[in-house]
Amino acid sequence: MSFWSTLTDVWTRAQEPVVLEGLLQVGAASLLAxxxxxxxxxxxxxxxxxxxxxxxxxxxxxxxxxxxxGVLLTVPLAWSTLILLGxxxxxxxxxxxxxxxxxxxxxxxxxxxxxxxxxxxxxMTAAGAIEATVRSLVPVGSMVIxxxxxxxxxxxxxFKEEITANRDVIEMGLALGGPPQRVLAxxxxxxxxxxxxxxxxxxxxxxxxxxxxxxxGMILAGDNPIYAALYQFVIMAMIFAAGGLTSLLSSVLMGRxxxxxxxxxxxxxxxxxxxxx
Numbered sequence: 001m002s003f004w005s006t007l008t009d010v011w012t013r014a015q016e017p018v019v020l021e022g023l024l025q026v027g028a029a030s031l032l033a034x035x036x037x038x039x040x041x042x043x044x045x046x047x048x049x050x051x052x053x054x055x056x057x058x059x060x061x062x063x064x065x066x067x068x069x070g071v072l073l074t075v076p077l078a079w080s081t082l083i084l085l086g087x088x089x090x091x092x093x094x095x096x097x098x099x100x101x102x103x104x105x106x107x108x109x110x111x112x113x114x115x116x117x118x119x120x121x122x123x124m125t126a127a128g129a130i131e132a133t134v135r136s137l138v139p140v141g142s143m144v145i146x147x148x149x150x151x152x153x154x155x156x157x158x159f160k161e162e163i164t165a166n167r168d169v170i171e172m173g174l175a176l177g178g179p180p181q182r183v184l185a186x187x188x189x190x191x192x193x194x195x196x197x198x199x200x201x202x203x204x205x206x207x208x209x210x211x212x213x214x215x216x217g218m219i220l221a222g223d224n225p226i227y228a229a230l231y232q233f234v235i236m237a238m239i240f241a242a243g244g245l246t247s248l249l250s251s252v253l254m255g256r257x258x259x260x261x262x263x264x265x266x267x268x269x270x271x272x273x274x275x276x277x
Contacts, residue, residue: 091149099156116246117148151243155195162187
């Protein structure tokens with residue numbers, strides 16, 4: 001199929017009646033979002049700009065991805081690698097903002113997400129849990145990468161808070177000759193534990209509090225409910241593995257990056273704006 005015929009097919013799909021129905025549903029959901037934004041304004045939470053931007057950005061991005069996937073399904077399998085690498089790059093840029101101010105945060109985020117999510121995707125594709133097709137690799141891979149991104153961001157954010165709040169204690173431990181990794185160990189452990197709380201809680205509530213979208217979709221499509229449940233657990237296990245590997249690797253690398261060759265803490269505490277006044 002040529003490029004232009006692919007675009008023609010995507011345009012034809014965009015004109016189907018179901019798309020109009022979807023837009024009407026988006027309008028209803030937008031009304032609910034406006035209520036939240038209005039309440040934020042009324043309560044003076046000052047979140048209106050951030051909430052509005054996030055909502056509009058999410059709609060534009062997911063719509064663009066929907067159009068893009070229609071084109072991607074026709075490209076060779078090798079392109080899926082480039083697509084996933086692009087997603088890792090985007091995930092790095094987003095999650096590293098949580099660790100702004102930490103040394104080497106960009107490269108550590110890139111390596112951690114790349115290894116954590118990449119290793120999981122490769123191994124599970126080899127095991128047959130992910131089909132070696134663009135149709136399967138890109139959507140499932142994106143879920144794994146996105147969750148690795150979230151967990152990496154949470155780990156960096158918590159570690160930065162730990163360093164800021166306990167700087168005096170850490171510097172005292174280093175001054176007394178304590179091994180840097182031992183001095184930082186409790187703070188690194190807390191950052192990893194905090195980052196993994198969402199995915200651990202999701203596993204605990206799986207099938208009890210919530211039925212995830214993939215399982216629900218498979219059941220509605222007529223698949224065997226037992227297989228749908230097993231496959232959903234595989235997806236959650238992949239997310240857990242990718243997130244765990246990402247956060248652990250990120251914490252180990254960051255623990256080394258914040259210590260100089262002279263065994264001193266390199267991270268500077270945030271400046272107090274009130275002192276500049």
